[in-house]
Amino acid sequence: GAVVSQHPSRVICKSGTSVKIECRSLDFQATTMFWYRQFPKQSLMLMATSNEGSKATYEQGVEKDKFLINHASLTLSTLTVTSAHPEDSSFYICSARTPQANYGYTFGSGTRLTVV
Amino acid sequence: QQQVKQSPQSLIVQKGGISIINCAYENTAFDYFPWYQQFPGKGPALLIAIRPDVSEKKEGRFTISFNKSAKQFSLHIMDSQPGDSATYFCAATKASGSYQLTFGKGTKLSVIP
Numbered sequence: 001g002a003v004v005s006q007h008p009s010r011v012i013c014k015s016g017t018s019v020k021i022e023c024r025s026l027d028f029q030a031t032t033m034f035w036y037r038q039f040p041k042q043s044l045m046l047m048a049t050s051n052e053g054s055k056a057t058y059e060q061g062v063e064k065d066k067f068l069i070n071h072a073s074l075t076l077s078t079l080t081v082t083s084a085h086p087e088d089s090s091f092y093i094c095s096a097r098t099p100q101a102n103y104g105y106t107f108g109s110g111t112r113l114t115v116v
Numbered sequence: 117q118q119q120v121k122q123s124p125q126s127l128i129v130q131k132g133g134i135s136i137i138n139c140a141y142e143n144t145a146f147d148y149f150p151w152y153q154q155f156p157g158k159g160p161a162l163l164i165a166i167r168p169d170v171s172e173k174k175e176g177r178f179t180i181s182f183n184k185s186a187k188q189f190s191l192h193i194m195d196s197q198p199g200d201s202a203t204y205f206c207a208a209t210k211a212s213g214s215y216q217l218t219f220g221k222g223t224k225l226s227v228i229p
Contacts, residue, residue: 006159034216043205043221044160093159095217104150105209105217107159 002028002098006108013084013115021079021111023094029074030096034105035067038091050077084115119143120208122220129227135193137223139206142187146208150217151180151191154203163204164191167211196227 003026013019023033031052036044048069049057056069066088068080081088095107121140129135141149147168152160166173166180166189173180179192193200206220 041224043219044217046216049216091157095159104148104162104165106162107152110157110159112157 002026002096002106004030004094004096004098004106004108006094006111008111009109010112011114013113015085015115016083018080018082019084019113021081021092021094021113023077023079023096023108025075025096025098028096028098030077030098031074033071033077033094033096035069035077035079036093036095038093038110040091044093047079052077081113084113086115089113089115119218120206120220122206122223124223125221126224127226129193129196129225131196131198131227131229133196133227135196135200135225135227136190137204137206137225138188138190139208139220140186140188141208141218143208143218144187145210146218148209148211149180149182149189150207151178152205152207154205154222160205193225196225198227198229201225201227 005024007022033050035047038044047062050069050071052071058064071077093110095105098106119142150165151163153163154160164175164178166182168184177194182189203222203224205222207217209215209217
């Protein structure tokens with residue numbers, strides 16, 4: 001089946017540093033990927049839609065300069081949290097629409113970011 | 117405005133019982149309704165999905181019931197097992213194009229022995 005690989009699964013960084021999260025489609029090409037943020041015991045909140053070869057589309061209230069998204073190839077999208085602060089600590093998840101799943105959505109395993 | 121309303125927020129079911137989670141949507145343009153299962157610290161995994169041209173879809177112990185006129189759909193888990201304990205999210209979107217999923221708020225299911 002379709003696999004979306006997300007790395008790292010956990011990361012701890014110091015306040016003020018930047019962290020990059022990678023999301024790869026392993027056996028299909030994804031022209032569009034989605035990035036979500038999830039707070040404890042809450043639903044997934046869409047942050048941005050990542051489009052291969054073009055600029056990402058951010059949801060209202062999401063800071064473009066803090067959450068940099070790059071979708072340079074059909075199999076890789078990255079989310080960089082710049083100048084991270086403790087309030088950026090969260091669970092970040094990517095997803096892509098997958099032809100193998102009848103165009104359903106497949107999610108990565110998520111990245112737990114802790115900013116200290 | 118929340119476009120997909122999910123209930124209950126939490127559910128406790130005894131082993132072997134039936135778990136029922138309900139969702140209602142507002143946008144009549146939605147035509148793809150998946151359910152996701154999420155374990156702590158993991159990404160959501162697709163459980164089962166339905167299109168509005170059918171009223172029911174069954175896969176093993178999991179069944180989606182869909183009522184287009186009422187704009188409601190529900191997940192039934194038959195013979196619930198402790199291993200089914202997880203958070204379940206309903207979602208809705210348009211089947212074509214690159215539309216994002218609109219999620220319900222989730223239901224935390226606990227199946228007790």
